[in-house]
Amino acid sequence: MEDLGKTVIIITHKLQEVLAISHRVSVMRQGKMVGTLETKEANEGILAEMMVGREVLFEQLDKKETFKEEVLLVEGLRARDNRGLVALNGVSFNLRRGEVLGIAGVEGNGQSELVEVLTGLRKTEEGRILINGVDASNKSPKEIRNLGIAHVPEDRLSTGLSIEATIWENLIMGIQHKEPYAIRGIHMNEKKIKDRANRLIDEFDIRTPSSNLPAGKLSGGNMQKMVIAREFSFNTPILIVAQPTRGVDVGAIEFIHSQIIKKRNDGVAILLVSAELDEIFRLSDRIITFYEGEITGEFLKDQISKQEIGIYMTGKHMKKKGVL
């Protein structure tokens, strides 16, 4: 094509690809052009840093030392994506109480499928999941919730809420059959349900005039706070949190981060999936890098820099640098 005198624009997140065939390379992040340089001046390190962005200064979060007993064990997980292609190829890791395990990776490398498998929304082909020693592979979302996992999904609009339902209806999802919200498991106790909703609205700073409003009327940040309020209120030993601050304003980000750390300090085991490296580094105690459905590295937070991790996320260092 090029030899024909045509202009070719290639859009990819695979760094090797860009370096191999392009002349000039531009990096975009969050809808903005970060910069353009000649390919011969670029290397993977520079590009990764540009893609990930420089450090945003946040307030230091107060992380307590907590005891660490394993609550989730994942062994050799294999699963396919919606197109039938292998999305997870032998993924194994563990998760302990009182830690945040961050999963870093460029989106579309199997993290979404991992979360879906762990929460019962997708079937596994091989491998197993143990929650507190109980086999949870291929269980239904309900059974998994009962085993002690709550889940903030990556796409709140498609998975995490119903825009037509009211805020209180959204907040009761998951415990609508449980006392005291359902009398004898049948009659919905609207008063108790709304009291709880109002409590959560206060506690999680959801800005709304009333819990009777359809959730679709909330802003993105408040929708997300609503989802987080619901999932965090279940007090499960394990929390899976995917893209918790996507499309959320800065104030809400701070709030959500502090809530996550609060849970961690209370001894909850948290699996954090995020495309934002800043977020991963800010919240995690331990970080796993994902590339094409496989784990490419596992690090304690202080053992690796953001620049370095970008290389693991793009599959350059396929050699596992195990630390733990």
Next chain:
Amino acid sequence: MDKRHSNERIEYIISLVFSIVVSLLIGALIMIANGRSPLVGYGALLKGAFGSKYNIATTFAKTVPLILTGLATAVSFSSGIFNIGGEGQLYLGAFAAAYVGITFISLPKGIGIILAIIAGALVGGIYAYIPALLKVKYEIDEVITTIMLNSVAVLFTSYLVNYPFATTEGKMGGTEIIAEGYHLSKMVRLSTLNTSIFFMGIIAIIIYYLMEKTSAGYDFKMVGRNSLFARYGGIDDKKQMILAMVLSGALCGIAGVFEVLGVHHRFLQNISPGYAWDGMLAALIVKNNPIGVIIMSIFLGALKTGSVSMENATSIPSELVLVIQSIIILFIAGEAGFKEKFKVWNTRRKAKQKAGEKNA
């Protein structure tokens, strides 16, 4: 209550009333085009629907199948699975009731009736289970399958009453008369209003309670609003859809049962002039709100009953109300779209006005 939410509901009721009024006006224009006075026509219609004890009774008799099939629609539609097969389920339910009524002739009165209702519900429910299963297991569009199954049921019952179960009273496409013990008593002389309206009332209350006040109803509605969210929250969305469809089919089956036990006392091959379609319209117009279904069924029942008197008094063909009904539906279907267009037009107009002011 917060204002914005209730405002939306009021806004919808306003557009609903507006749609009905405009449709009635179109009906009036048609009457004028026919050389008849709309005042006289609608007067006769109103009198025909509510003018006497008999008329009121006839109007309410019409609401029985409408409310049942309307609620059936509401249950399935609000659960995100679309049962268009009400007519077929109604036919099979009606036949099942007639079968029970001509087979177990020595049962005590109450028990026989209950048995017939159960049989109709069961048959309607099972018949609805087929498209539900095809939808959930193979993702086959239930709109298409239920439409197809309508015709199959109508043809199948037509076969049954013309051949194996044909009455000996002559070629009429019906079964024998059901045993005396199955007849629901008439409430007003000459009208078809019978005690099935009480059964219907009880069923309507149960459905209302189920859909609006229980956790099970919550599960149904959440599946209808966002099935992925429901699944994520621990609801078995597929099971819920099947349940909704079966329940919907059972309700339509019961509607058929009452036509047999209360009105005709036998199964006839054209037992329903499209009750399930009318009931579905009632539900569509009010966006599957159970109370709305009841109000709208009374409205549609009144239109139907009144139209006959209108025809007798003014010789305006009663089918005019079908035309009016369909125009109401069309307006309601376009309601959201109309509003959207109006808003766009309004902002443009305002913007133009502003631009005009600036220029001046």
Next chain:
Amino acid sequence: MLKQVFNLTLVQHTIRTATPLILAALGGLLTEHAGMLNIGMEGMILLGSFFGVLGSYFFSSSLVGVIFAALVGLLIGLIFAVFVVDLKSDEFIVAIAINMFASGLTVFLLRSIFGVKGAFSSPDIVPLPRLQIPGIKNIPVLNIILNNHSIFVYISWILVVLVYIYLYKTPHGIWLRAAGEYPEALETAGVSAKRMKYTSSIACGVLCGFAGAHLSLGYLTLFTENMSADRGFIALAAIIFGRANPIKTFGAALMFGFFDALGIRLQVLGIPSQFTQMIPYMATIIALLIVTKRQMAKWKRI
């Protein structure tokens, strides 16, 4: 007895009964390709048959009848498109409204214009011309099967080929299909998906109007209440059975027409026709099941 049923007349009847199905199905498959499921064909056919009779009766011309039928089809197709495409209404609710409108309006007009209930028939209704193909006049078998049909029989066959060529060999046809499958891509290419949807809907209306005119002016010259008698739904079944391919849909419509004709003949002999009448509906459901099962097996193999 078999001889009484399976003979050349059956073939002739099959061709007759299949024709309205073919015409309507060709229209419906156009909207199907443009991404709209049209269950309003039933009402469009019914309106077509009524207005066909109306035009033919008052203007003593079957051509005017056909024009009337086509115009009312065009109008209803336009209304369908306005609501579904522009007002983003639910296509199936709009279609149900159309069906109800058709059954109400035709009976209403039947009674207010002609003053009759049930059916209207008059020697003043001019039927559609019948065609005699001169070449096969003397070939006995072909003469019975192919000759002396109402003109729409031949038109429908030609239309099958034309629609096929249109859909798969012309850019306009490709756009139409893209309007259903990849509307964004089509818009990117500078073609309005909206316009394609309008086109298909109007074409569907006109073709259903033809189907109606064939029913009421083709062999019998009369209009009866609910004359379409589920043919819109059988046409829909043919579309689904033929997976919206004009040739396959034509085949399906012929097959369903055959069972219809067979049923009528069985009935004459006192054999229940209900089961043969059920075949189009059952066949469609079974076909859907087979197709999806096959697709699912394919998915698993990847």
